[in-house]
Amino acid sequence: MFITQATVSKHIQSLEKGLDTQLFSREHRQITLTEAGQLALPLAQKIIADEQQLLTQLQQHKKDEQLTLNIRAIPSISRYQVFNLMPAFQKAYPKINLTFAEDEGQGLINALDQKRADIIFLRLFTPLPDQYEVLLSATDQFVVVLPKTHPLAQKETINITELKNDPFLLLDELTQLYDPILAMAQQAGFSPKISYKGKRIDLILDMINRNMGVSIMMEKSMDLYDFPSVVMRPLEETVTSTLAFVKRKDHHTTATQLFWDFCQQHQPQDNPITEA
Structure with a gap:
């Protein structure tokens, strides 16, 4: 002894x-x-x-804990090719316990800061503070979504001022898409008539399909297949967002680093992932 x-x-x-x-x-x-x-x-x-x-x-x-990976993401993540990275990662690393949950905007940042998430996937309009590490994965842009019977549906592009008399059906503040749309309208000199705001893209599309109003949403976040009476048209003034994986620089686990490296090595060909 x-x-x-x-x-x-x-x-x-x-x-x-x-x-x-x-x-x-x-x-x-x-x-x-x-x-x-x-x-x-x-x-x-x-x-x-x-x-x-x-x-x-x-x-x-x-x-x-080192072999557990908690990912949180915006609900529309499945509309982007990077969503395929998660099942591919699970197949490559079956011993990693990957958990996934949806959240919106600031809720995602809070989950990351409170260590309820190791990595988040969210939409960015402005750069994040320096304590975060960012992998840029895709870009998206606002488009006008309106009924096929709407007079503006025949135009190739639409100026937002042309919508000032229409009822707006919008995703709410938690989605971080509401404020940029209001800012665009106010910059164009009007306050939109908001007749609905919520979190469900499919509900808004169904309402537009029933000729209840118009919307402005991100182009890649929706699928119009089940809504034959709905069309989307680009805005004359393009406003884009960036989709990104984000983690804290001071949070390190084996699983987190494995997934981060995997994303960089297996990026979609048409949407290269780059480190910001």
């Missing part, structure tokens, strides 16, 4: 002093347990076993 007898004796004396109880009998150069020592022995053995179990569980927890 590489411990001298003197050191052992010192520890025993310190233990007995702390417990105010004699645990060992020292007679005729022999050391035996006293009655109190025999009473304490199984409890002491249990404490040592419990401590070892605690250390083992903590080590396993730390190992599992």
